[in-house]
Amino acid sequence: MEEHRLTGTIGAEITGIDLRQPISDDLAEELRHTLARHQVLFFRNQHLSLDQLKALTRAFGPLMRLPYVQPLAGEPEVIRVLKEADEPGGVFGGDWHTDFSFLEQPPAGSILSAEVVPTHGGDTVWVNQAVAWETLPEPLQQLLAGRDAIHVGKPYGVKWAPPAKERAGASIKMTRGDPEADSERAHPAVIRHPLTGRAAAFLNPLYVTRLDGLTEAESRPILDQIQRHATRPEFSCRFRWSAGALAIWDNLFTQHYAVNDYQGHRRLMYRTTFAGPAPRELALSPTSGTGARRGSASLS
Ligand code: SIN
DSSP states (O other): OEEEESSSSSOEEEESOOTTSOOOHHHHHHHHHHHHHHSEEEEOSOOOOHHHHHHHHHTTSOBOOOSSBOOBTTBTTOEEEEEOTTOOSBOTTOSSBOTTTTSSSOOSEEEEEEEEOOSSOOOEEEEEHHHHHHTSOHHHHHHHTTOEEEEOOGGGSSTTOOOGGGSBOTTSOBOOOOGGGGOOEEEESEEEOTTTOOEEEOOOTTTEEEETTSOHHHHHHHHHHHHHHHTOGGGEEEEOOOTTOEEEEESTTEEEEEOOOOTTSOEEEEEEEEOOOOGGGGBOOTTSTTOTTOTTOOOO
16 A cells, blocks of 8 residues: 655545455554545545445444435435536535534544546545644634534524525435524534544534634634635645545545536535544543644554
8 A cells, every 4th residue: 555645734645455355454444544644545446336335434434324415225324426417506515614513423534436527627625624723823723722613504404504506406415494403513623633643623614603602793703714724725635536536534634625617517426424533522621732733643
């Protein structure tokens, strides 16, 4: 297995591995540590069946069933991320986000397997939330450390429902307009990675409405400033998909963004998610400082 870094801060393409073969415990362990180091791993020409995709997912953690998005028929743990060539409007994941961060236990990671890719466009971009945290101005670190942020399932609820023209198209069936999705969920605004020890801001604009102790109006300029910093190109990598390619990402320590620039072309991916510790279990303890200097903790 060889690692080829995509950028100086996030992402590595892995070669010399066939993920269609059974994954031993040792390999699963190596993959988990490699993911923790790079936050997103990319593999080309894998062409996994759904059973192989689920087996790979289980190497990282238990498969999850997610609410609101209708899964593939007969495959409750698989979402088909599809946009047809003639489908207008937004795309699934077309805003900066961390998958389902409003759940009590959001996915620890997600896997996307490319089946049909457009001739151009349709890339996905990820940002490293640990580097973003480590380089955040200290007053903002102090504001976030030990504080909760409030997450809400905005796209699926009533109060913050997106305008129709911005929604993902008809190919992805979602339950919308559920008042229950507007319930507030508090998660620590800063979490520490269980394998690397690195701290990261756990915030994203799709689901976070405010910081605990502040109103939405007070939180907005602060969250916007943090988000501008968190999505700097220096903290990002961008993947050009090919059929059979696969991305595995650490969901809690990254944000990602599906680029909607391939109108007139079909794009079909299969996505699974795996469970891990709840953000509360990863909270930066009030006595451990801002964590800004713990970024180089080594992996075993
Ligand atoms: C997602 O947000 O999981 C979808 C990403 C993509 O389709 O590129």
